[in-house]
Amino acid sequence: MPQLAAARLAARVGRMTASRRAVAAAVARQRGHFTAEALAAALPNVGRATVYRTLKILTEAGVLCRVLMDDGSLHYRLSGPGHHHHLVCVGCGAIQDFADSVVERVVSQLARAGSFTVEGHWLEVYGRCAGCSTAPSAAR
Amino acid sequence: MPQLAAARLAARVGRMTASRRAVAAAVARQRGHFTAEALAAALPNVGRATVYRTLKILTEAGVLCRVLMDDGSLHYRLSGPGHHHHLVCVGCGAIQDFADSVVERVVSQLARAGSFTVEGHWLEVYGRCAGCSTAPSAAR
DNA sequence: GTCTCAATTGAGATATAGTCTCGATAGTCA
DNA sequence: TGACTATCGAGACTATATCTCAATTGAGAC
Ligand SMILES: [Zn+2]
Ligand SMILES: [Zn+2]
Ligand SMILES: [Zn+2]
Ligand SMILES: [Zn+2]
Numbered sequence: 001m002p003q004l005a006a007a008r009l010a011a012r013v014g015r016m017t018a019s020r021r022a023v024a025a026a027v028a029r030q031r032g033h034f035t036a037e038a039l040a041a042a043l044p045n046v047g048r049a050t051v052y053r054t055l056k057i058l059t060e061a062g063v064l065c066r067v068l069m070d071d072g073s074l075h076y077r078l079s080g081p082g083h084h085h086h087l088v089c090v091g092c093g094a095i096q097d098f099a100d101s102v103v104e105r106v107v108s109q110l111a112r113a114g115s116f117t118v119e120g121h122w123l124e125v126y127g128r129c130a131g132c133s134t135a136p137s138a139a140r
Numbered sequence: 141m142p143q144l145a146a147a148r149l150a151a152r153v154g155r156m157t158a159s160r161r162a163v164a165a166a167v168a169r170q171r172g173h174f175t176a177e178a179l180a181a182a183l184p185n186v187g188r189a190t191v192y193r194t195l196k197i198l199t200e201a202g203v204l205c206r207v208l209m210d211d212g213s214l215h216y217r218l219s220g221p222g223h224h225h226h227l228v229c230v231g232c233g234a235i236q237d238f239a240d241s242v243v244e245r246v247v248s249q250l251a252r253a254g255s256f257t258v259e260g261h262w263l264e265v266y267g268r269c270a271g272c273s274t275a276p277s278a279a280r
Numbered sequence: 281g282t283c284t285c286a287a288t289t290g291a292g293a294t295a296t297a298g299t300c301t302c303g304a305t306a307g308t309c310a
Numbered sequence: 311t312g313a314c315t316a317t318c319g320a321g322a323c324t325a326t327a328t329c330t331c332a333a334t335t336g337a338g339a340c
Contacts (some may be wrong), residue, residue: 015287015336037326047290052327066207074326087256096254102246106263110243114236115270116227122208123184123263124249130255155307155316184304187319192298214297 013057017047023061033067033075033095061074067095073113084125091132098125153197159186162196165201173207173215173235207235210266225263231272238265 010123013020027044038068040051055076065079070090077086077095103123111118127133153160166183167205180191186211194218198204210230217226217235224239243263251258 118267121265125261127258
């Protein structure tokens with residue numbers, strides 16, 4: 001998986017610098033999702049600005065996707081292929097991807113009804129995973 | 141319309157203070173959407189913190205809704221009744237509301253398929269309104 | 281191998297958005 | 311008319327992200 005991220009990165013990125021390698025490696029090492037700040041803190045030898053810049057590149061390259069959490073904070077996560085959205089568990093923070101053409105189609109149709117041309121959209125779904133739906137509000 | 145906002149506000153809010161009246165009035169005076177900072181700037185006699193606090197109250201009361209713009213900034217807008225989402229024109233900034241049970245249903249079903257209980261969601265749709273779809277990228 | 285030069289870096293400044301603190305103020309109700 | 315407490319507001323503080331610009335360094339040329 002580290003190799004995969006690195007490979008995809010190389011395919012898109014300009015110069016393969018030490019900093020970019022370090023960020024890519026740290027990203028690949030993450031389990032679950034993480035914030036830009038946390039990643040920057042974990043990479044004291046890489047400038048904060050560079051971490052942010054590299055996360056942007058990785059996101060545009062499709063290696064990462066961004067998740068808007070329940071509390072408004074922005075997290076990153078290794079991205080599955082293609083367009084998708086997230087089911088975010090507000091109990092434990094677990095994230096499941098889902099891709100669905102129905103949502104896309106409905107949105108387009110609704111938009112068309114309002115003489116509106118869709119260029120993009122943002123959808124996040126919050127709730128509780130199987131493990132967290134029994135015991136209310138576990139982790140915090 | 142000012143009266144409406146003020147009335148709804150009064151129905152929910154604790155003390156009807158001068159500051160809250162001022163914020164409610166300014167909100168009612170807005171055409172389209174606006175940011176918290178812009179509103180605060182337009183109310184030099186009301187503390188910034190109070191503007192934010194009052195916007196929160198108004199949002200919880202259903203007077204306002206929050207719109208996540210294309211560029212990540214958060215705007216406020218007088219809210220229509222009930223749950224709904226927005227079609228945001230990236231050309232001119234116009235916003236149309238839409239309420240749709242199909243989206244809701246699809247999301248619930250998808251979630252259920254993943255043993256996930258939906259508690260809430262966030263959806264914004266970006267694109268171009270009728271006026272802006274002809275001439276590409278008008279206003280900025 | 282090493283030279284060259286633009287792409288990239290990173291320390292720190294700056295920007296933006298929002299919350300918190302806490303003494304002062306002022307609604308509300310008896 | 312108080313008294314009591316919610317609320318206010320000035321400004322500090324936090325969080326997040328971008329910008330500036332001199333110094334560094336990949337990567338291809340030779
Ligand atoms: Zn969970
Ligand atoms: Zn989608
Ligand atoms: Zn438009
Ligand atoms: Zn909805």
